[in-house]
Amino acid sequence: MTARPNFYRFHNGEKAPLQFSEAEYEARLQKLRQTMSDMGVDAAVFTSMHNVSYFSGFTYCAFGRPYALVVTQSTSVTISAGIDAGQPWRRSYGDNITYTDWQRDNYWRAIGSVAGKGKSIGYESDHLSLLQKAKLDSFLMPEQCVDLYEASMVQRMHKSAEELTLIRAGAAVADVGGFAIKDAIRAGTREIDVAMAGRDAMEAEIAKRFPDAEYRDTWVWFQSGINTDGAHNPVTSRVLERGDILSLNTFPMISGYYTALERTLFVEEVDDASLKLWEANIGAHELGMSLLKSGVSCAAVTEEINAFFAERDLLQYRTFGYGHSFGVLSHYYGREAGLELREDIDTVLEPRMVISMEPMLTIAEGQPGAGGYREHDILIIQEEGNENITKYPYGPEFNVVG
Incomplete structure (x- = not known):
């Protein structure tokens, strides 16, 4: 033998x-x-x-x-x-x-x-x-x-030129998923059906852009109503209704490299209380993106956004840090924890780092404007300022849909 x-x-x-x-x-x-x-x-x-x-x-x-x-x-x-x-x-x-x-x-x-x-x-x-x-x-x-x-x-945490090329492509694929999701949104449709439209569009786009790759792990979290309260809430079969708050989250995975697009939307109409909260979160998002530049610490960026929310009596509705690094990471394995926008992270931003800006406010059920509000863009830190590689628009002008 x-x-x-x-x-x-x-x-x-x-x-x-x-x-x-x-x-x-x-x-x-x-x-x-x-x-x-x-x-x-x-x-x-x-x-x-x-x-x-x-x-x-x-x-x-x-x-x-x-x-x-x-x-x-x-x-x-x-x-x-x-x-x-x-x-x-x-x-x-x-x-x-x-x-x-x-x-x-x-x-x-x-x-x-x-x-x-x-x-x-x-x-x-x-x-x-x-x-x-x-x-x-x-x-x-x-x-x-x-x-x-x-x-x-x-x-x-420090990306090479080849990595940046792949990450830019990933952000573009995430946008493709976002537009497919927007087209699928209408009252009476289930979350799962909308999510599948975005996932299928991204997988086809990845196969077109990377014909020699292996394909796996691309996914969508599409949430509606109360399901928007957490950033990582799974997809359900809940049926969309007029006036629902929505959270669009597309996540293409290309050879272990993850990118993301996240947007707040509403079905057909948005009420005044929700619009006020949405616009406040957009204000924090735009402030945060303007702060992401070489030489600034993660903690310093966090404190400025905290001050913005505190001035509007909204800081108590913040649910997590304001952004994180991108590269080889996923929802089921590691991330670069030293590059997160939190109070306890003193890492100083440097050129060729890649980081998101993603403020989120969560208002409990039963309160005016209930739901989770989140925008998410991916930015590459440069010698001067940053490059925003996310192209899907944010805000009520584009994202009241259906």
Whole structure:
């Protein structure tokens, strides 16, 4: 009987075109290796979807199985489960090792074959569970462990020219979804039907713009009435009624890169109380966009918008921070938490950072103007000011529809 291996290389077929050039991935790895050298790290063991995707191009589908990217000064190897066969190798920059499930913890044996034992190991404290950290210690027996969470996040916050090109395309796809949603809105239609129109339009647009990509995870949150109170409320089968407040949220995913468009709308008409709140939130949105420039801290931007709402006795209706970074992120994996518009984030904006402006007010049911009001644009920080790459219009002139 042939012995079954703990891990092996299944390089099936030819390498597929990735979302970025080989030079782009090599530049990312070289910057990472310099960081590793500076921090005394022999091997980096990345386990998060965002870092594996950022440094290799492979966006894994975990489904209860662990994945990794191991980077040393001489190699870069994705570690993937046998269920995926050759796809991780075809869709990653560098080498790939497949681990089998014939024996428990073959995942760590595969990692150890690249990282070695008794070395200085870099890891991600924000992702590695207590269980998996214990296994890292057991199988790799590291001389020391060094947290690369913050250093890798800071690297991802500064976008390359190739990243900015893809992010601009993503914002344009989000706009396509927004216009499709607007066309589908009418009293008597269900939220789910409107959402599907936007999703289908975006997926078709992504396939047209990126014919060599893999397609997955593009979605829409389209909310109406009371369902607008939370920014991440799922789609339902609620039927739209005349006078309803609506929240349009389109989210194209292109090779692990997420972009977004979010807008407040009303069905056919908007009452005076709602219009006043809507216009106040638009005022905060426009103020916020004007503040996003190089040299300004996230906390400083936040405080100015807070003051705007406080002057109008609306600050108590704010529900979350005013914006966040864009790049390799999703609703089910990481984001660059060091670049969020909140009081406790002191990061100073720099050119080539990408950040949203998205103020939101939520008024409880039973009060005049009840509902959630939110506008969302994506901006690229430049040497002077910013570039707004969102083109779908905001405000009542365009978004009282149906």
